[in-house]
Amino acid sequence: MKDTLSQSSTEHTDFASQLPVEKTVFDQVIDRKNTGSLKWEKYAGKDVLPMWVADMDFAVAEPIQNALIDRLSHPVYGYSVQSDDLKQTIAEHLKAEYGWTIDTDWLVFLPGVVTGLAVSCRAFCKDNDKIMVNPPIYHHFYDSHEGKRQSLVKIPLHKQGTRWTYDLDSMRVACANDLSMIMMCTPHNPTGTVFTQAELLQVGNMCAEHDMMIISDEIHCDLVIDKSSKHIPTAVACPEHADRIVTLMSASKTWNLAGLNTSFAIISNASVRERFVSACQSIVPSTPPLAMVATQAAYAAGGPWRQTLLSYLWDNYKIIESELNTIQGLRLEPLQATYLAWVDATDLGLENTAAYFEQHGVGLSSGEQFGQAQYVRINFACPASVLREGLSRIRSAVEALPG
Ligand SMILES: Cc1ncc(COP(=O)(O)O)c(C=O)c1O
Numbered sequence: 001m002k003d004t005l006s007q008s009s010t011e012h013t014d015f016a017s018q019l020p021v022e023k024t025v026f027d028q029v030i031d032r033k034n035t036g037s038l039k040w041e042k043y044a045g046k047d048v049l050p051m052w053v054a055d056m057d058f059a060v061a062e063p064i065q066n067a068l069i070d071r072l073s074h075p076v077y078g079y080s081v082q083s084d085d086l087k088q089t090i091a092e093h094l095k096a097e098y099g100w101t102i103d104t105d106w107l108v109f110l111p112g113v114v115t116g117l118a119v120s121c122r123a124f125c126k127d128n129d130k131i132m133v134n135p136p137i138y139h140h141f142y143d144s145h146e147g148k149r150q151s152l153v154k155i156p157l158h159k160q161g162t163r164w165t166y167d168l169d170s171m172r173v174a175c176a177n178d179l180s181m182i183m184m185c186t187p188h189n190p191t192g193t194v195f196t197q198a199e200l201l202q203v204g205n206m207c208a209e210h211d212m213m214i215i216s217d218e219i220h221c222d223l224v225i226d227k228s229s230k231h232i233p234t235a236v237a238c239p240e241h242a243d244r245i246v247t248l249m250s251a252s253k254t255w256n257l258a259g260l261n262t263s264f265a266i267i268s269n270a271s272v273r274e275r276f277v278s279a280c281q282s283i284v285p286s287t288p289p290l291a292m293v294a295t296q297a298a299y300a301a302g303g304p305w306r307q308t309l310l311s312y313l314w315d316n317y318k319i320i321e322s323e324l325n326t327i328q329g330l331r332l333e334p335l336q337a338t339y340l341a342w343v344d345a346t347d348l349g350l351e352n353t354a355a356y357f358e359q360h361g362v363g364l365s366s367g368e369q370f371g372q373a374q375y376v377r378i379n380f381a382c383p384a385s386v387l388r389e390g391l392s393r394i395r396s397a398v399e400a401l402p403g
Contacts, residue, residue: 019311020304026058026312027383043363049390050363054189054340056256056381060294061305064255067297068290080289082109086296090264093299097222100236106268108277109287111261113219116248117144117183120215123279124272125150129180134166135371136342138189138217142371153179154371157191162334164191168202175206181213187220187231190342190370190377192335194229197237204238204245213272214245219263222254222306225314226336235268243269246276253338254306255298256381262291313339316380316387323391327398339381342367346374348401360397362390 032040039050039057059065087104094100110116121144125131129150133141134157145152153174158167184203187194207214216234224231235245250263267273320341324332329347345353345367353376354366367375380387 019308021061021308023308023312023315025305026309027385028059029383029386030057030059032057048358048361048363049386049393051379051382051390052363052365052377054253054338054379054381055258056339056379057383057386058256058309058381060256061298061302063301063305064257064294064297067293067301071290071293077289079286080292082107082287082292083296086292089296089299094233094266098231098233098236100233102266102268106266106273108265108267108273108280109292110248110263110265110280111285111287111291113217113248113250113252113263114140114144115284116246116263116265117141117215117217119276119279119284120181120183120213120246121145121150123275124213124215125180130177132171132174132179132182132212134171134184136190136367136375137185137370139369141183141185141217144183153177156371157188157193164188164193164333165195165199166203168206171203172206175210175212179210179212181215182207183215183217184234185217185220186234187218187224187337189220189338190340190365190367190375191333192338192340192342194224194226194231194336197232200232200234200237204234204241207244208241212244214241215248216245217248219248219250219253220338221249222251223310223313223339224337225310225317225339227314229336231337235266243272246272251295251298251302254309255294255302257291257294257298260291260294261288262295312384313381316382316384317341319384319387320378320380320391323388323395327395329398329401330394339379340365341378341380343376343378344374345376348398350401357394357397360393360400362393362397 039053039055043050087107091102091104094102117140127149130153131145131150132153132155135154155167155171155174157164214234218233221231233247235242235247247266252258252262267276321332324330331344333342350356354364357364365377367373
């Protein structure tokens with residue numbers, strides 16, 4: 001059964017003594033070198049701190065590791081199916097966190113959310129169809145469609161006050177041009193926006209008016225670190241449009257399981273689900289047994305760990321905020337979710353900002369891959385001591401620029 005503590009996880013408190021897992025757990029610096037880590041191998045043998053790809057430098061929650069060890073002790077790792085228990089655990093998590101009642105038949109398991117984006121393009125788009133995306137956006141939104149067979153219509157987000165959000169007027173104009181689908185990212189990577197009920201409903205209404213499918217990538221849903229915001233699944237924000245919505249989720253970002261290949265789609269409409277499942281045939285492998293074990297442990301028993309994680313990430317975000325505010329030429333975009341800081345480096349006037357920082361010992365994601373070349377993205381899911389070292393390198397790099 002789901003731990004009751006996990007049900008109040010979005011109400012995480014700043015009082016360390018009230019947190020269910022000690023914050024010091026996240027202070028531990030773990031050497032990830034020589035573990036085949038994509039994030040760390042990129043700079044093997046170099047003095048560059050990796051703060052790029054979206055995985056965390058934290059150990060997984062104890063219940064997850066224990067469940068994996070337990071499963072590994074059985075020596076047969078054949079093809080696996082998803083247990084009713086796992087499906088029920090996911091349904092309970094969605095109910096507890098988002099008030100979303102799903103039927104477990106709606107779940108389609110996948111080895112990754114990016115797979116879900118690619119499958120959606122194949123399932124719901126024909127040749128010459130147009131798909132809307134809203135830059136800046138996670139780079140796989142640009143390459144999940146079928147090469148030249150479909151094209152992307154890019155309508156950038158715009159800034160309203162301090163938040164990046166949908167430019168609905170421009171989106172409506174574009175929709176008149178016979179679009180078949182939108183791929184949304186909510187909460188949003190890289191800006192960290194948590195969209196409101198009203199914003200999601202407006203997008204839903206627009207898509208319904210133009211008979212468009214909605215693919216909602218909600219991989220960051222359990223990572224809302226600003227207590228004043230709350231994630232609302234798109235299908236919950238606009239239940240009247242649920243038949244056209246495919247929601248993609250995973251425990252992988254929040255519980256640091258990216259290497260285990262685990263995710264799932266939630267599709268309430270049976271014929272939409274059938275099209276999705278049939279597009280998976282012979283292409284998408286079954287989900288590995290360890291992925292299922294880890295996912296179940298995460299949702300069933302990882303709530304207390306997550307509660308402390310969110311608080312720790314918020315503290316790290318505050319460290320970035322106070323540091324970057326004193327580095328001339330860099331401007332942090334306020335965020336509500338994710339552990340990815342979106343930083344405007346326009347005023348540095350560099351041609352390739354990420355490459356410049358790399359030369360000065362810190363590996364950031366270049367904004368170019370998300371569609372905003374003058375930005376960099378900083379992954380701050382690391383011990384605070386490592387974060388401070390990274391920020392100090394960023395400061396030195398900026399100070400080394402000719403006046
Ligand atoms: C918005 C978004 N979608 C999908 C992914 C990757 O998902 P997966 O590893 O499950 O394919 C990421 C990873 O950072 C992401 O930020």
